[in-house]
Amino acid sequence: MISLPMYDVWPEDTQSLTREIQHRLRLQGFADNETRRVRPGDLLAHWQSGRLLLSQACGYPLVTRLRSVRTVGCFHYTAAGCHGPQYRSYFVARLADRHKTPEDFSGQRLVCNAPDSQSGYNVWVSRLTAEKPLTGFFSAVSFSGGHRHSLQAVRRQSADITAIDCVSLALLKRHFPQESEGLVIVGESPLTPGLPLITAGNTSDQQLVLLRTTLQAIVSDPSCRPLCDRLLIQGFSAIERQAYPAVPGAI
Template sequence: MHRMPTLSLPMYDINHQATLGLTSALTTLLQQRGVPAEVSWPQDLLPHWRDDQLLLSQTCGYPLVELLPDVQLVGTFLSSAQGCDGQRYRSWLVVRSADENLTLSDFRGRRAVCNSNDSHSGFNSLRYVIAPLAQDGKFFSATRFSGSHRQSLAALRAGEADIAAIDCITWALLRRNFPQELAGLEIIGETPLCAALPLITSAKTGAATLEKLRSALSELTSEKRYQDLLAESLISGFNVSDRAFYDEVREWKDRAAALGVTAL
């Protein structure tokens, strides 16, 4: 049976009602352009991103350059979250309040937590900033993988780890919607800016459909009637970008490796 193309916005689904509103608006805008889509809520993201029937999803720059060579880039949302600048974002270096007067170098030999080893914001960016401080390829005494930025923050609060790199958009959305999850935590530093999360479509998506996708996203982010909805998700615009824009994600990996750091 022929499956309908799928659409999903899985990466910043913190205020679920806002995400529902965005996916609903997008499916309507696409239907108006003759492009049917079914909203999905994937639990396993890599197969979802690799699906030939993928019409639109959001991934991270690190999987894009390391694991998804065949997908097409649709563009990038711009964000009004503190820490973002144009099509770039950064991570905050987050610790417990008791450590708020320390700097990154003070965490040598302590415990890190990150969401996953295919995350730019939680893993690649943290590896990049500790690489100049590492000795024999090591800086932290241990690194645990939590499964999500929210679970990394919970591990910090529980004293199960000492430092994490947290996507600045996730931090801003939590501060707005679930401030209790940030209680007792402080930002002690930041990573440099890097290419923000890409919107992708399957390699099988035709050129005409790709143009309609970009048209729908442009209308979503420019029409006044959607502004309140966008504000809930801290989305301030949409730009078409190409894969070369994401080369800097791999450059961060390569620069860390040149300093002997390939893991955390």
């Protein structure tokens, strides 16, 4: 199974890249049933499947709940805030609060995309809980189910601040510019390893090499450049699991 569920802001582009990966993996000798494209509902179950050939996960569940998978690597993104295979989160509030820092939002309302998100939740744990839990720093902590929904909550004044990774924010600004109207970045997190591309723990060393070779070939092929540009992808690096414990607060 292969999927790219994490930056699926514009599904047509995501599916085009998934089809390109599928096609090239079949040329490398992978069977049709191994390269079946899926749109997973339960991401954790999908990532833990022994039939997983390639997917994109989040660094926080990688080090906390996905201990059996193998890391393939990371895409490099052109979004502001990225550096090579690393990315960061932006702390976003309403324009009226543009002069504040994240620490100035004590006693106000935080909205996060999910409690297992590095970019939307764990960045707050890493930044603030040296002093007190998030529920002690903020008057309320809610979960929206997605970065786009978190931005909407801040815009509609049902929350006061959120954190969103820089790639998601750039893609949303490109395709849905109205989602960030009236919002402003009031801070940023340190760089961390980007969203890991993963494969099942039973994937062989030879298959892992083929996966990495295929992804490198796609980002280097001029014929794929227009598609990669639409997804803000400009490169690929093979990255081992050992890079991820350095993510602040992840383990």
